[in-house]
Amino acid sequence: MLVTRMTRVVNVDIWNIWHMTFTGAMLHLATGSYWLGILGVVVHAAFVYKLGDWFAKDTRDYFGLEGIAIPHGSSAYLGPVAVLVDTIIEKIPGLNRIHFSADDVQKRFGPFGEPVTVGFVMGLVIGVLAGYDAKAVLQLAVKTAAVMLLMPRVIKPIMDGLTPIAKHARKRLQAKFGGQEFLIGLDPALLLGHTSVVSASLIFIPLTILIAVLVPGNQVLPFGDLATIGFFIAMAVAVHQGNLFRTLISGVIIMGITLWIATQTIGLHTQLAANAGALKAGGQVASLDQGGSPITWLLIQLFTWQNIVGFAVIAIIYLAGVLLTWRRARQFVAAEKATALQQNQIAS
Template identity: 30%
Template sequence: MNLLTIVKYITDSLGPMVVMPLFLVLLGLAFRMPLLKALRAGLLVGIGFKGISLVTGLLMTSVSPAINAMSSKVGVNFPIIDMGFQTVGSAAWATPIAPLIIPVAIAVNLVMLTLGWTKTLNIDIWNMFHFILAGALAYLISGSIIVSLVIGAIFCIIALLIADWDSKRWQEYFGLEGTSCTTLAMMPNIFIVILVNKIIQLIPGIRDLDINPKNFKKLSGIGDPILLGLIIGIIIGAIGGLPIDQILNTGVGISAAMVLLPRIVSLLMEGLTPISKQAFAFMKEKYKDKEILIGMDVALGLGDPVVIACATISIPVFLGIAIILPGNGWLPIITLSCLAYWCVAAAAYSNGNLFRALVSMAVFAVVQCYTITTVAPLITKLVIWANVAIPQGATLIAGGPPENPLLLLIKPVLSLFGFGN
C-alpha cells in the first residue's frame, strides 16, 4: 500500500476533525508530552477548527447582499470572499498533507542547522502552515505526495534563508537580539519595500518627505475589529446602494464575524502552543552550544509607532485599491484588521519613514490583490479539501496574507517538470 492510499483512507474515513487532533497528540507524545496533556491539546485544536465553519457562514450571510449589489448595480465583481488568514491557515493545518509536511519541515531545519546552512531554528509552529499550504497546492496541482513534500521543503528552506538574511535589520530595528523572523508570508513585501525606497531615493523633493506617526494616533482606534467591521459593512453596503436596514445589518454582521473569528482560532492556538513548546524545548537543548537565531512570528515587530500608524492608514488605501483595481476579484474584509503584519517590513526597510512605508504598502496592495485573484481557485480547493464548510453563495475564498506571491511560482515550476496541466 503506498503512502497516498493510506493518507486517502485516513482522510476519507476519519476526516480532519479527528485526523488533526490525532496527529498533534502523536507529535506531542513523540516529544515526551504526558498523554492526557497531549490529548487535551490535540482536542482543543480540533474544536477550534470546527468552530471556524460557524463564523465563515456568518460572514458570508453578512457580506453577500452588499457584494451582490456591488456587482449588479455598480458593475464591480468580487467573487473572492476574504475569510482571513485564520481560516486559510487553519485549513492548511487540517489538510491530510499536514502530518507529512510538518515532520519534513522540522527535519529540513535541523539538517540545515547541523550543516551550518542556516542559523535559524524556526520555533514558530503556527506559521508552518505556509509550508503546508505550498505543499498542499503542489499536491492539488500534481497529485503527487512526493512533489508536495519537495515543494513544502523548498518553501521551508526559502523561509530560513530569507530569515537569516533579514535578521540583521530585524534585530536592529526592533531590538530583538538572538531572533529572526520566519513568517514566510511577510517576506515578499521586504523586496517591494527595498525597491520602492530605491526609487524614492532618486526623486528630489519626494525623497525628503516623511510623516510623523503621532498625527494618526487618534485615528488608530478604527483598526479595532469591532468598529472596523461595522465601518467596512457600511462602506460596501453604501457603494452597493443597499437600503439603510440592510447596510446596518451588513455592518453588524461583519463586525460580529471579525470579533468571533479570533476568539475561535485562539482555541486552536491554545492546543498548538503546549505541543510546540514541548517540541522546541527539546530541540533548543540540542543546539545550546551553537550560535543560533530563534525563528519568530512577525508579530514581534508590531509595537513600533510607525508600524501602527502605517497599518491604520493602509486600511482605506487597501480597500480603495482593491475596489478600483481592474481585474481584481478580491475584496479585503477580515484582512483589513491585520494589515499591521505587512507593515512590519514596510517600516523596518523604510528605516521608520512613514511616507515611504505607506507608498510601499500601496504598491504591495496591487501585487497582493493580483496574487490572490490568481491563486484563489486553488486556495478554495484546499479549503474544501480540509472540510471547512464553504458557505452557500461563496464561489471563491481567500485568506489575505497566506496567498503570498511566491505561491504563484509553484504552478509554472511544476509544469516545467511535467506535473499538472
C-alpha cells in the first residue's frame, strides 16, 4: 500500500497488530477456512490504515500529534460512526447549536470548572448513583479528581518523546520514497491524555453499564473493558471538536452497537478462549474491543449469513459512516491544497 501510495500510514505499533489477527482468527473459526482468516487480517489492516489517513487531520489539529496516525483498535474503526452522527446533528435545527465542552465548563465556572473540581464532582455523582457509603463516595471522588489531573500530565511526556522519533522516521522514509509524505502509526493510548477524552471516558464508564442493561437481547456485562472505554470514544471527541453533547450521543450509539455485536460473537469468542486453554468448562467469555468490532462481525456475516437482518442494519449504518468519513477527508485535503495555493500566490 505504501509503494502504490494507497496509504501514507507506516505502522510501527506492532503490539496492536493483534486486533487484525483477532479478526482473522474469528473468521477462520466461523468459516473453517484458514485462507478466509488470512483475508480477514488483510482487509482489517488495509481498512484501518485508510482510517489512519482519513482521521490524520483530527489527530494533528485536535490532539496536536503532527505526522502521527492512529490506525488501531476501537479508536480507529469507530470513528466513522461519530462522523455519521455529527453529519446528522448538523442537519437538525436547534440541536446543531448545542455546544458544551470541558473548556466551556472551565471558562464559565472558573476554579469550579477546573479538571480536578469537575473530576471530584463526577466521582461524587457516580459514587452516589452506585450506592456507595459516604467513605467510598469520597474516596472515589478523590481518585476521579486525580485521574483528571494526572492523566494529561502522564501522557504528555510520552507524546513529547514520540514526536522527535516520528519526525526522524518520516524524514528517513521521505528520503527513501522520493519526498512522499508519511504518517507514523502509533497506539491510540496517545489520545487518552486529552482533557475532553478523560471527561467523556469517566462519564461513559457508568453509562456503558446502563446501556448494557437497556440494549435489547444484550448478554454482555462490561467489566474488564470498562478500563478501556476511552479508546471507544476518543476519536469521536476529535470529530465533534470536544463537544461533549455530541460525544454523548455518538458514544451511546457506539457502545450500543458494540454491546450488541459482542453478544452475537459470544459463541466464537468462547470457542477461541477454550481452544487457547484460557477458559474453564461451561464458562463463556466476551469482549467489547474486538468481540464488538463491526469490521470483524461484518466480515463473519459476509461469509456465513447467519443474521441477515442484523448484517443489513449494521452494514448500512457503518458503510454510511465510512463513506461520509471518506468524503470528509477529501474535503479536508482539497481545502488544505487551496489554502497552500493561495499562500503561494500571495508569497509570489
